[in-house]
Amino acid sequence: MTTDELTRLATLYYVDGLTQEDLSKQFSLSRAKIGRLLKRAQEEGIVEIRVKHHPSDTRGLERELITRFGIDRAILSITHKDQDKQREMLAGLVASHLDRVLANDMIIAVGMGRNINAISQHSISSIQRASTFVCATGGFYRGGESMNADHICRRLAARLGGESETLYAPALVNAPDVRQALLENDAVKQTLGKARRAHVALIGVGDINEDSNMVRTGWFSPEEIAELRRGGAVGDLMGYCFIDLNGKPAVTSVRDRVIGLSMEDLKHIPNVIAVASESTKTTAVLGALRTGVINTLATTEAIAQAVVALEQATRTQSSPSLPKDDETASWPFL
Structure with missing residues (x-):
């Protein structure tokens, strides 16, 4: 047939x-x-079946996140024990949200990662629109399509309506001078300039551990991750903007080797949608919320509950930080 x-x-x-x-x-x-x-x-993707939970199930928790962290919106999925299914459920909710808010002539800056890729796979729309999906970071040859913003941009454009624009540069280079030369390239400068003018940014929140996706795909070595943790990093935005539990940038040389939007760039985008579905990302999500750059948080009910509890536990501390490895077992949120 x-x-x-x-x-x-x-x-x-x-x-x-x-x-x-x-x-x-x-x-x-x-x-x-x-x-x-x-x-x-x-x-084959001809039929897509989604099960939506009743919004009242998470409405109170969504309001709590909005009030506590000053964000505009929280998108919460019910928690599922299977991580792949969990990612798909959250991706479906974010895809539906995008279908409602996107309009003609909008620019959407698109990051990378498994959660962002899943959103592109679950996006579907009957609306004819002319949006522009532009890469927020360069390409990476390992890790498949989930680690390549260009693949994700193309799928989002095809499914939600519009066109995609490629950032013709690698995501990670070997030295700061190579990065600087690429940033001065006309094609790279023009695309990043458009990404900075985005109305919406779709980005992932990453965790810092030796088994993270960034380590498995070869972005960072386990030793580099360990060094980041020792420096106070608890997570990242977009895979490379590392942050501590207070939401402050973590000191790292990595940012001098990345071609993509910076934390400062995200601050000027009206709607930054940050997505995290993995249960290991509680501290990363709290740090991300404390940066002040997130407008819409998309995560699970369990992560949201843990984030609220962890925020309460650290609110009175003058200098909240991630516990040392030998103290982690006593923290119920990690």
Whole structure:
């Protein structure tokens, strides 16, 4: 069965309400075959099924985050024990939010990472719009499409309507002088300039541990991550803007080797949507909220609860910091 035929079959079942028995007669196929074809339609992305929790389930917690951290919006998904399913559930909510808020002539600066990539995979819209999705950081050849903002931009443009613009530079270079030369390149300068003028930025929040995605994909070595932790870093924005628990930039030489938007650039974008679905990111999310650059936080109910509790626990401390490795076990939030 061709893609067009499969789409027609799925439309008759999911939109027009025909039963599998009806389809069996209409297409002269067994009900078992119809069932397999409907499953194939889901696997190929022709059909996307989402389960939405009732907003009242998390509304109080969302208000708590908005009031406590001065953000504009919180998007919370219910917690799921399976991390991949958790990421998909949150991605679906953010994709729906984007479909509601995007409009013609908007510029959306797009970061990278598994959560941002998942949003592009779950985005779908029937609205014809002319937005521009521009890379907020350069490309990276390891880690697949989730580590490449260009792939994510192209998919978002195709699914939500608009065009994409590539940042023709690597995300990470070997030395500051190489970075400076690239920043002065006309093509790189023009694209980053457009990203800085974005109406919306879609970025991930990362954690700092030796098993993080940035280590697995080769961005940083376990030794570099350990050094960042010793320097007080608890997480990052966009994979490279490292922050401590107070939301202050962590001292690191990495930022002098990255081609992409800076923390200062994010401050000037009206709606910065930060996304984190992994349970290991409680301290990273709290640090990210304390930077003051986030307007919309998208995370899970469990992370949100832990962030509120951790914020209360550290609020009266004059200099909150991540506990040492041998103290971590006594902190219920990490």
